[in-house]
Amino acid sequence: MNEIYKTDALIAENIDAYLETHQHKTMLRFITCGSVDDGKSTLIGRLLYDSKMIFEDQLATLEADSRRVGTQGEAIDFALLVDGLAAEREQGITIDVAYRFFATEKRKFIVADTPGHEQYTRNMVTGASTADLAVILIDARKGVLTQTRRHSYLAHLLGIRHIVLAVNKMDLVGYDHAVFDAIVAEYRAFSESIGIAEFTPVPISGLAGDNITTRSDKTPWYDGPVLLEHLETVELDQSANQHKPFRMPVQWVNRPNLDFRGFSGTIAAGQVRPGDEIRVLPSGKTSRISRIVAYDGDLDLAVAGQAVTLCFEDEIDCSRGQVITAAKSPVEVADQFEASVIWMDEEEMVPGRAYWLKVGPQTVSATVAHPKYQVNVNTMEHLAAKTLDLNAIGVANITTDRDIPFTAYEESRDLGGFILIDKMTNRTVGAGLIHFALRRAQNIHWQATDIDRTHHANLKNQKPMVLWMTGLSGSGKSTIANIVEMKLARMNRHTFLLDGDNVRHGLNKDLGFTDADRVENIRRVGEVARLMTDAGLIVITAFISPFRSEREMVRGMMQPGEFMEVFIDTPLEEAERRDVKGLYAKARAGQLKNFTGIDSPYEPPEAPQIRIDTTRMTAEQAADLIIEKLIP
Missing domain, CATH: 2.40.30.10 (Translation factors)
Structure with missing residues (x-):
């Protein structure tokens, strides 16, 4: 019995010693990335298998699944360990980011298997945002591809300074030394152009296991470290x-x-x-x-x-x-800065549109200006760009609605990295890396004045207000707005009417009718309307203003309770029947591009303060209803 107690005590002591050792191991976070079907999932599956991180029931299921999908030459399809989605298994590709944990005697690891398809680049960015090292896989048969360059550039842009170039599927090129050297030389020329000072090239075969956990006798010409050895020993200054x-x-x-x-x-x-x-x-x-x-x-x-x-x-x-x-070394505070932006949405970025910007735990409203340039990931050229579309990478100025504390991304990922969120759909549409605050953010300050907006309003004996009339062209906005202003003038109210056509003769004469120009048109009008409310005026506007997000942007500029959205609800067929200016006929004939309701969308208000159905009331009745709501 004493012997049993001694044995149990020894086992417990060994377990405690193991747990103590395991607890103090360093942790390496790394990603595998590259082009489609370069073998990323297979490589991770092999690492999990060789590091004994697969339970017996998992192994049995894996062997059964491998037989079902018809794996050739090997009993196990290691990619199935990582590709969890049904669509991934059916197509043999990775779609989502898969995170896996494994450990060896020397180190603990969290690996992110990121997708290779171009449309899932945003998922690669997610995985790379917390990684210390990137394993860039290249199919030895295909060499360096566009997606290889894109992922390498993104990894470097996101602050990953340890790069492993894993030239995979060497078994399919006969372990040819010349093929490996040619790929390494081509990648080196590219990597130096984007600022990657050094990388570790390794010839591997994920399927056969060559140079992954043990040295392969099929590559006697290679004298560098095997992949796992490098992962275990790469120096990380985590302190x-x-x-x-x-x-x-x-x-x-x-x-x-x-x-x-x-x-x-x-x-x-x-x-x-x-x-x-x-x-x-x-x-x-x-x-x-x-x-x-x-x-x-x-x-x-x-x-x-x-x-x-x-x-x-x-x-x-x-x-x-x-x-x-x-206290003596604070971070910067500003509301304008330059940043790299990685666009991750299928709908292109709209310069001037307000998005939510989330940096750390803080969320603010922000607008992105027209890009200074877009980066060609193949040549690293700076290309002129008016916007950014899916997977595009560019540099632009960003303005937030208030000062935020931040650091440059290269100093801190936590305080220098951000995401952009569409205000209407709540989709994450972009990610960004702050470079520096713009000089004007520190040099331009709001000048306090002795006569404030309250004084202006009291002089006029009225509450400032913006009556924002929105609706299709021909809905009757301008007619109703004009009648409202006349009625308010008879009541000795101080007003100003901003009409869509009128402001385009002066203030906005430089703008066209693209989505980006429409956004900028409304932003400028909103700023003017805000200044007019500061002067104590009742501002009446008549603009199509087709996008909900821009109308909400203007609402956000105003003081609480000083913005009233008035939806002039006229069906398209009725507005087209009126067609006073002949614009719908031109749009139907293809002579007028980007016309709202024909080839450009109109997003009706979801909860307007006032809804005017012009098929059921006259313009005079509509004006009376608006004034009744405005001045009870």
Whole structure:
């Protein structure tokens, strides 16, 4: 019995020792990427298999699935370990990003298998955004392809500095040394042009297992490391962030009771101790750290990567999305900056349109200007571009609706990377990397004046308001707007009418009728209307304004309660029957491009404050209804 106890104790001691060793292993996050059918999933499946990370029941299922799909030459199709979607297995491709964990005696790994198809480039960007190393696979039969270049450029752009060039399927080219050397030479010429200083080339066969976990006798001419050996030994300076100035984005204000108030988040850079002086941005308020609270108690020191709650000595304002920094080395704060933008949506980017911009835990409204240029991933040329379409990469200026704290992406992924979200669909449409704040963001400041908007409104004895009339061409917007202004003038109200045709004679004479120009047209009108409400006026507008997002953008410019959306609801056939200006006839004949309702969409309001059905009431009745709502 004593012997049994001794054996159990020895087993427990060995398990504890193993767990202790495993806990302190370094973690490497890497991605596999490249073109379609380069063998990314097969490679990861082989790594999982050779590192003994497959359970017996998984192996049995894998062998059965491999027989079902008809694997040739091998009993196991390793790609099936990773390709989880039915569509992926049917087509033999990767669509989604698949994350897998495995470990060896030397290191732990999280690998992201990213898709090779061009239309799924956005998924590759997702996987690369947290990776330390990229394995770029190349089919030895095909050489360096466009998608190879695109993924390499994106990996470098996203801050991955460790690149492995895995020349796969060497078994299908007879393990030819000359083929390998030619591919490496071609890739080296390209990689140097985009700033990749060095990479590690490895000849492999994912299916046969050559040079993946053990050295292959079929490539005696290769004397470099096998793939797993390189992954285990590549030096990663994971403590570098700890030596940078302290930064922590606030994810949550922790207030469980009246006696405790702390600010929770994951430290992005640096380290912090109780007593350290900090600054909260963008407000600039300062205080000192009184406590650092973690899951298992208070800490004397917290470093980059740790999730903690910080308490301040003073009651200063701090909320989600703000950034706590070292007081003497704060991050930048600005509302305009230059950034690289990777467009990830099938609908092209609309310059001037308002999108949600999410950087860390903070979400703000932002507009993207016309691109300065688009990058040709094959030649690295800077091409002129008016917009960005699916998978395009460009550089553009971005303006947010308020100051945000940030750093350049090359300094911090957490505070320099962002995503763009369509306000209407909530789709993630783009990703970006901040370069620097624009000089005008620091040099231009709002000038305070003694006579404010309240004074202007009181002088006129009225509440400022924007009556935003929207509808198809020919719906009757201008007619109704004119009657409304006349009636308000008789009531001694101070008004101004902005009509769509009139502003295009002056303010917006440089704009056409593309989607981007329509967005800019409405943005400018919105800015003018806002200034007029500051002057205390009731502003009446008559614009087609076909896009909901732009109407919401203008609403966001105004003070709460000072924007009233009026939908002049006239069916297309009725507006076309009227056709006072003959525009529909020209559009039908192909003589007028981008005409709303014919070859350009109109998005009707979903919840307008006023809806006018012009088939059931006259313009005079419509004007009376609007004034009744405006001045009860």
